[in-house]
Amino acid sequence: MKPAALPPVAVxxxxxxxDVEGDYGFxxxxxxxxxxxxxxxxxxRASTRVFNESALALTHALDEVVARGIRLVVLxxxxxxxxxxxxxxxxxxxxxxxxxxxxxxxxxLPGNHDAYALHGRHQSKRFLRADGEAVLVTSDPAAxxxxxxxxxxxxxxxxxxxxxxxxxGFFRQSADLHWETPFGSSDDPQGRRYEVASAxxxxxxxxxxxxxxxxxxxxxxxxxxxxxVFEPRSGASDLTREDGFIDSTNAGWNAVLRLxxxxxxxxxxxxxxxxxxxxxxxxxxxxxxxxxxxxxxxAERALFGETNVARRTPGMAVARRLVEAGMTRHYxxxxxxxxxxxxxxxxxxxxxxxxxxxxxxxxxxxxxxPSGGAMETVDLSGCPLDxxxxxxxxxEAALTGEAxxxxxxxxxxxxxxxxxxxxxxxxxxxxxxxxxxxxxxxxGAGVEDVFRAAGWPVPPSPASARCTAEDFVADWYVLRHxxxxxxxxxxxxxxxxxxxxxxxxxxxxxxxPIGAFLxxxxxxxxxxxxxxxxxxxxxxxxxxRAS
Numbered sequence: 001m002k003p004a005a006l007p008p009v010a011v012x013x014x015x016x017x018x019d020v021e022g023d024y025g026f027x028x029x030x031x032x033x034x035x036x037x038x039x040x041x042x043x044x045r046a047s048t049r050v051f052n053e054s055a056l057a058l059t060h061a062l063d064e065v066v067a068r069g070i071r072l073v074v075l076x077x078x079x080x081x082x083x084x085x086x087x088x089x090x091x092x093x094x095x096x097x098x099x100x101x102x103x104x105x106x107x108x109l110p111g112n113h114d115a116y117a118l119h120g121r122h123q124s125k126r127f128l129r130a131d132g133e134a135v136l137v138t139s140d141p142a143a144x145x146x147x148x149x150x151x152x153x154x155x156x157x158x159x160x161x162x163x164x165x166x167x168x169g170f171f172r173q174s175a176d177l178h179w180e181t182p183f184g185s186s187d188d189p190q191g192r193r194y195e196v197a198s199a200x201x202x203x204x205x206x207x208x209x210x211x212x213x214x215x216x217x218x219x220x221x222x223x224x225x226x227x228x229v230f231e232p233r234s235g236a237s238d239l240t241r242e243d244g245f246i247d248s249t250n251a252g253w254n255a256v257l258r259l260x261x262x263x264x265x266x267x268x269x270x271x272x273x274x275x276x277x278x279x280x281x282x283x284x285x286x287x288x289x290x291x292x293x294x295x296x297x298x299a300e301r302a303l304f305g306e307t308n309v310a311r312r313t314p315g316m317a318v319a320r321r322l323v324e325a326g327m328t329r330h331y332x333x334x335x336x337x338x339x340x341x342x343x344x345x346x347x348x349x350x351x352x353x354x355x356x357x358x359x360x361x362x363x364x365x366x367x368x369x370p371s372g373g374a375m376e377t378v379d380l381s382g383c384p385l386d387x388x389x390x391x392x393x394x395x396e397a398a399l400t401g402e403a404x405x406x407x408x409x410x411x412x413x414x415x416x417x418x419x420x421x422x423x424x425x426x427x428x429x430x431x432x433x434x435x436x437x438x439x440x441x442x443x444g445a446g447v448e449d450v451f452r453a454a455g456w457p458v459p460p461s462p463a464s465a466r467c468t469a470e471d472f473v474a475d476w477y478v479l480r481h482x483x484x485x486x487x488x489x490x491x492x493x494x495x496x497x498x499x500x501x502x503x504x505x506x507x508x509x510x511x512x513p514i515g516a517f518l519x520x521x522x523x524x525x526x527x528x529x530x531x532x533x534x535x536x537x538x539x540x541x542x543x544x545r546a547s
Contacts, residue, residue, distance in 0.1 A: 006220050006280055010065045011366040011375070013076035013333030014357035015058045016113065018051045019090035020386070025150025026137045029130040031388040040126045040134040041393040041405070045423035048336060049359045050416070051081060052389050057358035057413060058094070060383040061365045066102045070367065072216055073104055074224075075168070076333035076355055077111025077286030082123050083155030084139075088114070092164045099167075107169035109224050110210050111286040111334065112249045115161030117230035118207060121242035123153045132395030158208040159189035169224060170210055178215035182266035187212075196259050200234040211263060213270055220370050221274055225263060225285035229255035250311040252287035252334070253318040264321050271326030280370045288332040289318050290352035293480060294341040294531060303520050304433055319343040319350045329353065329373045336360035338377060339483050339531065358383075361417040362482040379485070381414025418489045421481075422474040429473070438517050442469040447497070454515040456507055463497040472498070476521075479528040487532055495529075502526035 020036050028037040039051035065073060080087045098104045124138035124147070136144060139153035155161065162170045171187040172179045179185070183192050189208050197204045210226040228248040236244040248255070256263060267283075274281040291313045312335065322330070323345040331353045338356040342349045353375050356364040363380040390408045397404050407419035430439040441453050447467040451458040458464055471494060478486040487495070502522050506515060 006370040007072055007217055008068075008070050009220075009222070009282065009368045009370060010061075010068075010070045010073045011076060011284070011331055011355050011368060012058070012061055012073060012079075012358065013355035013365070014049065014078040014111065014336055014359065015061075015075065015091075016049050016051070016054050016078055016081050016357070016359050017058050017087065017091045017094070018054050018081040019087060020052050020055050020389070022086050022090050024084070024086050024127070024137055024152045026127055026135065026148045027129075029128050029392055031130070031391060034388070036388060036392070038128045038389060038392050040128055041396050042134065042400075043126055045405070045420065046427045048424065048428070049357065050420055051359075053385065053413060053416065054081070054359045056386055057363060057380060057383055060380055060413075061358050061378075062094075062098050062104070064365075064378060064380075065104065066098070068367070071103055071105060073106050074222065074284055074331075075106055075108040076284060076331065077109045078113045078333065078357075079108055079111070079165075080114050082125070083114045083116065083120075083161055084123050084153050085156065086152035088156075088161065088164050092168075095168060105175070105216055107214060107216070107222055107224060108165050109169075109284060109286055110158075110162065110226055110228055112228060112247065115228070116155050116157055116242065116247075117239075117245040118157045118205060119240045120155050120157040120161065123155050125153070128392050128396055130395075132392060132397070132399040134396065158210065162189075162210055169212060169214060176214050176216065177218060178213070178221075180213050182209060182211055182262055194260065194262060196229075196231060198232040198234045198236065202234065203232040203236055203239075205232050205239055209260065209263070211266070215279070219279055221270070221279045221281045223267070223270055223281060223283045225267070225283065227253055227256050227260075227263075227285040227287045229259050231255065231259060252312055253285075253289050253314045257317060257321060264325055267322065267327060268325035275326075282368060282370060282373065283327055283330045285330065285332060287312075287314070287334050288352050288354060289314055289322055289327075289330045290341045290343045290350060292332065292335050292337045292339065292341055292352060292354035294339075294527070303517060303524065304435070316343070320345050323348050323350050331355055331366070331368070331375070333357065337481050338362055338364060338485060356482070358413075359417075360481070361414075361421045361478050362485040363413050363417055364485070377485075379414075381412060381417075383413035385410065385413060385416060414489075418478060421478050422470060424477070425470050425474045429477070435517070438514060441514055442473060445469045447472050447501075450514075450518070454518045455512055456504065456515060456518060458501070458504075461497070463493040467494055467497055476525050476528060479525075479532050483528075483532045484534065498525060499529060502529065 024037050028035050044050050080091050095106050122140035126134040127137050136147040138147050141149050181192050192208050193206045195206050212224050214222050229251045231246040329351045333355050336357040337354040340353050342351040355366045356362055358380050364377050366375045368375050393408050394404050407416050410416035448458050448464050450469050475490050506519050
């Protein structure tokens with residue numbers, strides 16, 4: 001018999017913690033009498049996550065966990081900024097404090113940013129001096145001239161990267177009622193190895209897998225699956241180098257099927273035993289097992305080609321194998337997305353619950369009810385900001401002659417991340433992911449200008465006259481990532497305009513390249529609005545929300 005009541009489980013995905021007061025071997029900047037190590041705004045606005053705001057965001061999330069009386073916390077990977085030694089040490093110190101003061105127990109998974117392959121890799125980041133000048137700080141002695149070299153920046157490989165987090169799930173603890181790995185009951189890293197070969201079969205290497213099953217409370221099983229896959233490159237001669245391996249970032253579950261098949265067998269065995277023993281089983285990994293966007297992937301490729309999203313999308317084979325193994329529900333991070341999607345296999349469905357990140361829009365974490373698996377999404381938008389960061393960002397902008405960005409005046413984390421999403425359009429999406437001709441047409445234009453360039457008539461209105469192409473694109477991205485949580489941030493007149501535009505059709509069959517792009521774009525925008533409204537068949541309803 002299952003226990004009558006099981007404790008709730010908090011789930012924090014992609015915290016990407018950066019210690020703004022940490023010592024990375026760099027003098028940093030003194031603000032209000034405190035020494036800060038602050039990443040540049042120039043790098044922040046080109047990244048799909050923010051850096052310096054992560055310290056307050058994670059602390060705010062854990063304070064909310066404590067306030068709710070929750071004691072079990074799953075960290076769904078990417079708990080560190082980029083696996084830097086100093087960063088991981090800071091995360092460990094933070095978690096230990098919450099464990100000692102409040103009795104929290106943490107169960108972590110490695111993400112693609114927390115560890116790298118066998119021997120690790122160098123990390124290089126730009127930090128700000130007090131005057132706003134950015135300086136490269138790196139663990140690589142061969143980096144650019146003038147860089148500050150610090151071993152604190154190095155990212156370790158398996159198993160060294162996991163040792164600082166030893167008491168947070170990766171190794172057996174005395175409080176565990178049950179703990180195992182796919183290889184047995186030992187937590188010795190040497191006994192948790194598998195062999196992986198390069199595509200040409202010429203290079204073989206033994207790597208540690210960090211998966212584990214833990215029973216922290218009677219009747220509750222947490223299946224923590226390490227879906228990182230580091231595949232040696234064909235022809236690689238030196239596996240101590242970063243380029244000796246294919247990064248796990250885009251591999252995910254598609255690569256697990258090829259290179260970690262033992263995990264599927266273990267997952268099936270765990271499900272059989274959980275059913276037999278009456279355990280409530282919750283399944284976690286860093287990577288999604290179903291497309292978390294629920295978009296038409298063909299439309300995605302038609303718009304942008306083989307993007308990171310397309311490369312990271314799990315194939316149908318993943319759902320098939322996991323459903324055959326008995327999995328019906330899975331919780332993931334990695335994509336910084338909020339929502340549920342599902343895939344049917346032979347009359348059964350596999351649901352993937354994408355847990356949002358505290359450092360990307362929308363900022364949030366999840367709370368699970370183990371008895372039914374439902375997840376409440378806890379909003380972190382009201383998290384306060386550190387005013388010292390905005391002061392440094394302003395100095396940086398002044399030094400480069402740029403106008404201060406609207407994000408610098410944001411009143412809270414939610415508003416800051418919305419403005420950050422807008423900055424991404426100009427500094428990441430247009431230059432890095434959009435076709436050059438299309439990006440040039442959209443950049444600096446108004447929505448009416450874009451439609452005229454495409455040869456599409458748009459009935460002029462006050463809303464369309466005021467709406468820029470940046471508004472149009474940024475709002476699509478936040479709708480896609482945040483679903484209904486994006487709606488309060490989008491001006492009602494713009495949202496009404498978007499709804500009207502998505503029902504327009506092309507003026508004729510002879511589409512220009514820009515017109516063809518616009519047709520596909522309006523299709524995916526319509527899908528994103530439908531998911532936000534809860535009317536899309538691609539969305540599994542029932543995602544609870546708390547303020």
